[in-house]
Amino acid sequence: MTTNIKNSLLLIFEKVILLGLSFINSVLLARLAGPTMFGEFSYIVSFAGIFAPLAIMGLNNIITKYVVKHPKNSHYYITSALKIRFAGAAFAILLAALIGFTFSEHTKTTELIVMLVAMQGFSLFYVIEYYYLAKKQVSLLLSLRLSLLLITNTLKLIAILNSASLTLLILLYGLEYVFIGSSYFFTYWFQRQHKNIKKQPTKHTILALSKKGKWLLMSGIAATIYLKIDQIMIAQLVNSKEVAYYAAAAKLSEFWYVFPILIANVFTAQLSQYRFKNNNQYDQLLRQLISLMICAAIALSIATWFIASPLISLLYGAQYQQSAAILSVHIFASIFIFQRAILSKWLIIEKLYKFSLLSSLLGALSNIILNFILIPQYGGIGAAWATVISYMVASYGFLFFNSKTKQYAKLLHQAVLNSPTILKASVKQLILRRS
Incomplete structure (x- = not known):
């Protein structure tokens, strides 16, 4: 337990620094641009983000599970996953180009979307992080990743302060994926982790692994749609300014979403072992873990509701004041998002992949329908309500559809x-372990 807590704290410390820098850049861009x-x-970032799951192919947590169960064959599973994810990333670029140039009237915007999709394809190498997580060697990649992200965020800050073009800003945003993905690959390679291989991946095993990840892939696509579709639909149904007001509020709300995911990732191996x-x-x-997540989310939501307007x-600034009402609603989605991080791990450990897909499909479908109804009349506030309700459906409501869930x-x-x-017992247990 103490190793897991240490890893969680290290990852949270890193994310606090990086999210802080990213948040500062976002605020400055909103104010200055x-x-x-x-x-x-x-x-553009939201549209490109819809294609991100194709570079993951639903394999992150599956790889963690297999590395824990079969440590001697770690490289076998890592290599298989990289091949599958490369194919997915290539398909994402082709699909983004096909959709963009077929349906969009703005060629320049489509070009930027395709460029960003290609750069975020380097996230296929992020699977290597799950190898180190399973080995409980989180700190190994921390210093490298932190250095690279400090560099890219500093470059973004300089670009924003110097009124950089939209193209340059998107390019710098995409470079994070390129730098981190490349650094993961070379770290793994130069540490000669690839030498620890007992058998070579075959076409049959790659197809078998792809099949295991298909439900999580489709779930990831559906989940990404209901995470990203709001801003895309606001742009189509209202205008770019309304997207800005919603994005400003969502940035503050979604700032916190990474923390439950980090904690859940660190505890995945231990949950698998206990199972x-x-x-x-x-x-x-x-x-x-559920108690911790929900209590933290409720406290965060209530506090934000009270201070939304002055915040x-x-x-x-005053030009974004209508974002306050959006934030007051949107923040309550965190209650369902926080506990969803644990639910996602439980579904994988219990091999209930189909239900992960079902929950995400229900969330995406309800979000799209509610957005069509609410956005034309209520704008960003309508989208915020759609987000809260769809997250509730995807993270709680679907549980009652089946005896297993x-x-x-x-x-x-x-x-x-x-x-x-x-929580009291958990704190007492932690104190006893340290004494």
Whole structure:
């Protein structure tokens, strides 16, 4: 447990620094460039983001699981995953170009979207991070990744302060994927991790691994759609300025989403081990993590609701004041997003991949329908309500559709109802371990 907590703290410390820099850049871009350009930038990033799951192919957590279970064959699974993800990244570029140049009237915008999709394709190498996570060697990549992101964020800051063009800003945004992906590959290679191979991947095994990841791939696509579709639909149904107001609020709300994912990633290996060795410890750890996530999200949501208006004025200025009402609604989606990080791990460990897809499809479908209904009349606030409701459907509502997922619903209810007791016991356990 102490190793997991240490890894969580290291990753959170890194993310605080990097998210802080990214957030500063976003605020400066919004203030200095104005709502129109900030809206266009947000639209391009959101549109390109829809294709990001194709460079992942649903294999991140599956690879972690196999590396934990079969450590001697780690490179076998890493190599297989890289080949699959390369094919997915190439397909993403072709698909983005086909959709963009066929349906968009703005050639320049489409070119920037395709360029960004190509650069974010380097995230195919991010699977190597899951190898180090499974080996509990998180700090190995931290210094390298932190250095590279400090460089790219500094370059972005300089570009924003010097009124850089939209093209340069998108290029610098994409360079993060290129630098980090390349550094992961070369770190893995030069440490001669690839020499620790006992068998060579075959066409049959690659196809088999692809099949295991297909449900998570489709789930990832659906989840990305309901994460990114809001800004795309606002641009189509209203205008770029409304995208800027929504993006300013969403940036503040989504700033926190990475933390539950980081914590869940660090505990994935331990949850997998408990699942096969001790069900009582497995359920206990799940309840502890769920309690932590939900309590943190509720506290965050209430605090943000009270300070939304002065916070927007302070950070973005008077021209973004209508973002405050959007933020007051959007922040409550964090309650469902935070616990979803644990739910996603549970679905993978229990091999309930189809339900991961079902939940994401329901979330995407409800979000699109609600956006069509609410955005034309209410703009960004309507999109915020659509986000909260769709996240509730995807992270909670679908649990009652099947007896298997009702097991998690039971754990969830136990964790919520007994949160004070569970958290108190967790703190006491941590103190005893350290003493």
